[in-house]
Amino acid sequence: MSLAEITRVSLAKDLRLEWRSKDAINSMLFFALLVVVIFSFSFDPTAEESRHIAGGLIWVAFLFAAVVALNQTWARELRNQVLDAYRVSPAPANALFISKAVGNFIFVAVLETLMAPLFMVFYNLRSIGPAYELVVVAILATWALVANGTFFAAMSIRTRSREVMLPLILFPISIPALLAMVSATTAILTGEGSARFWVVLLAVYDVVFTTVCLLLFETVLHAE
Amino acid sequence: MRRLFVILALLTFGLLTFALYEGMVAAPTEQTMGEVQRIFYYHVPSAVTAFTLFLINFVVSIIYLARRSPRVDALAVSTAEVGVVFCTVVLVTGPLWARPVWGIWWTWDARLTSTLLLWLIYVSYLILRRYSTSGQTPVIAAVLAVFGFLDVPFVYLANRLFRTQHPQPVYFGGPGSGADPRMTFALLMNMAAFFAFAALVVWLRFRLERARQDFEETQALEALLQPDVRSPR
Numbered sequence: 001m002s003l004a005e006i007t008r009v010s011l012a013k014d015l016r017l018e019w020r021s022k023d024a025i026n027s028m029l030f031f032a033l034l035v036v037v038i039f040s041f042s043f044d045p046t047a048e049e050s051r052h053i054a055g056g057l058i059w060v061a062f063l064f065a066a067v068v069a070l071n072q073t074w075a076r077e078l079r080n081q082v083l084d085a086y087r088v089s090p091a092p093a094n095a096l097f098i099s100k101a102v103g104n105f106i107f108v109a110v111l112e113t114l115m116a117p118l119f120m121v122f123y124n125l126r127s128i129g130p131a132y133e134l135v136v137v138a139i140l141a142t143w144a145l146v147a148n149g150t151f152f153a154a155m156s157i158r159t160r161s162r163e164v165m166l167p168l169i170l171f172p173i174s175i176p177a178l179l180a181m182v183s184a185t186t187a188i189l190t191g192e193g194s195a196r197f198w199v200v201l202l203a204v205y206d207v208v209f210t211t212v213c214l215l216l217f218e219t220v221l222h223a224e
Numbered sequence: 225m226r227r228l229f230v231i232l233a234l235l236t237f238g239l240l241t242f243a244l245y246e247g248m249v250a251a252p253t254e255q256t257m258g259e260v261q262r263i264f265y266y267h268v269p270s271a272v273t274a275f276t277l278f279l280i281n282f283v284v285s286i287i288y289l290a291r292r293s294p295r296v297d298a299l300a301v302s303t304a305e306v307g308v309v310f311c312t313v314v315l316v317t318g319p320l321w322a323r324p325v326w327g328i329w330w331t332w333d334a335r336l337t338s339t340l341l342l343w344l345i346y347v348s349y350l351i352l353r354r355y356s357t358s359g360q361t362p363v364i365a366a367v368l369a370v371f372g373f374l375d376v377p378f379v380y381l382a383n384r385l386f387r388t389q390h391p392q393p394v395y396f397g398g399p400g401s402g403a404d405p406r407m408t409f410a411l412l413m414n415m416a417a418f419f420a421f422a423a424l425v426v427w428l429r430f431r432l433e434r435a436r437q438d439f440e441e442t443q444a445l446e447a448l449l450q451p452d453v454r455s456p457r
Contacts (some may be wrong), residue, residue: 099288148371155364159355169352172344173371176378183382205378212374216367223360 003095010099016105017076024069028111032065036115050123055185058119059178062112063145067167067205069107070149073100074157085198093218099149101213104146112138128168128191137188137195140202141181148173151213154220177205229427236420243410243417251410263321265410270313271339277422278342278373286370287397288362297362298433300369301353302426304346310422311343334380343381345372361365 001009018024039057050111077083086096117218119125127134149170184198247265254261281303288296316335319329330336349372353365 011316050404061341062297111319155367156359158360158364159352160357161355165352165355172341172348173375175334175341175344176382179382199380201381209371211373216289216370219363220367223363 001091001214003092003098005090006095007102010096011037014099014103015106018103024072024107025037025110028065028068028107029114031068032061032111032115033118035064036118036122044130051125051189052186054119054123054125054189055182057123058185059141059181061115061173062108062142063174063178065111066104066108066142066145067170069104070146070153070170070201071163071166073104073153075162077167078157083221093221094214097154097217098222100148101147102161104150105142108142108146109138112142116155117177118202125189129188129195131188133188133195133199134185137181137184137199137202140199140206141177141184143206144177144202144209145174146180147210147213148177151217151220154217158223177202180205229424232420233258236424239413239417239420242315246410246413251407252404257325260321260324263317265414267314267317267321268411269415270310270317271417272415273422274307274310274314275342276308276419277426278346279304279347281307282373285366285373288366289370289390292363294362294437295379295434297366298350298430298437300362300366300424301433302344304349304369305429306422306426308343308346308350309425310418311339311346314339315343338379342372344374345375348372412434 021178022077036057043053043057077086086093093118106157149166152170152173156162156169180198180201184195184202187195187198189213243265247262253259253264281300284296284300284303287293288300318339322331323329349365351370352368353361356364362382
């Protein structure tokens with residue numbers, strides 16, 4: 001089987017599992033909802049003010065929620081030694097990584113699609129800049145979070161208290177990406193300044209780190 | 225080996241003492257900032273030392289991924305740990321200097337943020353090493369080191385748009401840069417002393433790590449040789 005086919009099969013399996021159990025999406029959704037509510041209590045934003053801070057709130061909520069899904073990525077494969085089976089199979093390691101990353105991308109994208117209207121309602125948001133740019137930012141930003149996140153989750157399953165470990169190693173590396181996605185979103189929502197620099201930065205971040213992930217994933221998968 | 229260490233330690237101690245004198249007494253007092261500026265002789269050498277150690281950590285991490293030699297990994301741990309210590313010195317002396325001169329302890333400008341981020345990344349590296357349970361800690365740590373180092377340019381770029389409060393480099397900074405030769409001398413002496421000190425501590429830490437690796441290896445071997453004994457300890 002080719003890399004694309006293995007990726008497709010593995011992705012289909014993950015999506016089917018998620019469709020039937022809805023483990024990741026349910027916990028992410030509820031978690032994100034809680035974060036939104038807690039933020040709105042702790043900041044008490046007015047309509048004008050909220051536009052300036054919403055970019056930060058949205059992405060911090062999504063980042064936290066994404067960690068919930070990312071933590072489940074590999075934990076599922078540890079049961080019944082599925083991961084060991086992957087290791088001894090001749091399938092390329094990167095097919096596994098790509099399918100997991102794309103799977104997480106889909107989960108987080110669904111979460112964002114469902115949560116975005118809620119943000120608009122709770123914070124009285126209305127984009128002043130071109131709103132379609134938000135979609136571009138969201139795609140690049142989500143990939144930045146899940147590519148590194150999927151990779152680091154594979155590293156953190158090798159540690160004690162792995163659920164705690166993932167954010168500890170993921171957040172420091174993700175800070176520049178987070179800064180870029182927050183600044184881009186704020187620039188679009190407020191209509192002040194252009195988001196171009198941040199979008200380019202995000203795109204370069206995606207390309208560089210995805211490349212490194214693909215180069216090093218096999219090493220991490222076989223580190224046992 | 226032990227004698228060499230003692231000699232180097234004494235030399236480093238002498239150099240540090242001399243550099244302390246140069247920085248605190250011999251170098252002229254700066255015109256606008258006054259005595260506070262003398263913290264410069266610690267702040268800058270610590271920063272240069274920390275960044276150098278992180279650079280070495282990145283290089284040896286890549287070498288480790290290619291060669292898988294425990295010696296290289298021992299060097300990676302040592303440089304990361306000592307680098308974090310020196311980076312902490314930078315982050316402590318920075319605000320101490322900023323408060324009287326800028327009137328604030330901290331500002332989110334490019335250099336400060338980058339240094340803080342670098343510190344966070346390497347602390348997470350040390351935490352990962354500490355919490356790792358598999359025998360493959362060095363591999364995972366080396367991978368994280370590569371990610372961490374690649375992150376630095378992004379951190380710097382992302383902060384570039386913010387206004388900067390940190391002064392431009394005093395040396396090689398175009399017209400108007402440069403300092404009194406006594407100041408330059410004091411800085412260079414401190415730089416040399418800090419490098420020597422860092423190298424000494426890294427060496428010590430390296431030997432400790434090697435000893436630990438040997439011990440673990442022996443323990444594993446003993447466990448293999450005596451299958452009936454539950455624990456070799």
